[in-house]
Amino acid sequence: MSKRRAVITGVGGYVPEDILSNQDIEKMVDTSDEWIVTRTGIKERRILRGKDQGTSVMGTEATRNVLQKTNTNPEDIELVICATTTPDMIFPATANLIAEQIGAVNSFGYDLQAACSGFLYALTTGAKFIESGTYQKVLVVGADKMSSIINYEDRTTCIIFGDGAGAVLLEPTEEPLGVIDSVLRSDGSGAPHLHLKAGGSRRPATIETVMAKEHFVYQEGAAVFKYDVMHMADVSAQIMERNNLTGEEVAWLVPHQANKRIIDATANRMGLDQDRVMYTIHKYGNTTSATIPLNLWEYESQLKKGDNLVFAAFGGGFTWGATYVKWGYDG
């Protein structure tokens, strides 16, 4: 009997209209377009503006986009998983807010927080609900409003991050397609290098935490870079090896977009030329949980049924992983 797998049957995306270019940032902090492009590959990023506009606004748009493209009735959705590090509120879950907005009245939902690896963790767990035979239609969303936790006076972080959302629909298939395998890892000893100091239960918000700017991303860039390059390349090589995939057999690397130099090092380790690597970092920056589905959204028209895709990510935690996906339809 053939194995029941979870296949991606559609992709949606959303980025806010407002563009924050390197030239705009040059006016805010001591940096240059040349430095940012050379060190990161980023030229611009999108920012969600407006009062009371949270991550769910973008997650809802991305989700509506995939429902509309796949002609799916929201009432048929059974589960919504939202990977996010910037939920609208500590509770309720952003997934609940999205489900309510799209009319997924027969679903349950929850948020999954694994920083930049969140989408991979969510995709893997969403796929398990399908593989087990429990559900037929699962939405996996990656959405982050990073601008809500960035200090625009800190040149080491404000150049990197942007806002956006992507979503995929998972459905069952008996064909040898879909989410084939994942290697997921985490290591809490990485926390000191990349975290948000206050606003959680350890250091609830006070006037002092606000004054000390402890509600913004704290990152030791060079240390994170070192672990990122090593782990993302390792895990990508590992997933290829255990699925007997050679570099020639991988159609696309779908990497988290933290830094172009990290992406290129991973591709190099996998034996892939740049024309088989998805890049959106130049125009969206690092959108945390949204980078991987936004890559798919941008490159969907170039994907073919049966293509071997390796998704790879690294982020705060530390968290990291790679997922082998056999693409389900011609774009």
Ligand code: UT7
């Ligand atoms: O997605 C989650 C995981 N995150 C990542 O993977 C991020 C990984 N880290 C990085 O991408 C890079 O470390 C950064 C892009 C954050 C920084 O690049 P770097 O090449 O590692 O620079 P650095 O931190 O080693 O700093 C080198 C110099 C420093 O000056 P000095 O001390 O050598 O005088 C920094 O102060 O560059 C300076 N610098 C800047 N200069 C101009 C740092 N940020 C800037 C800036 N503009 N925006």
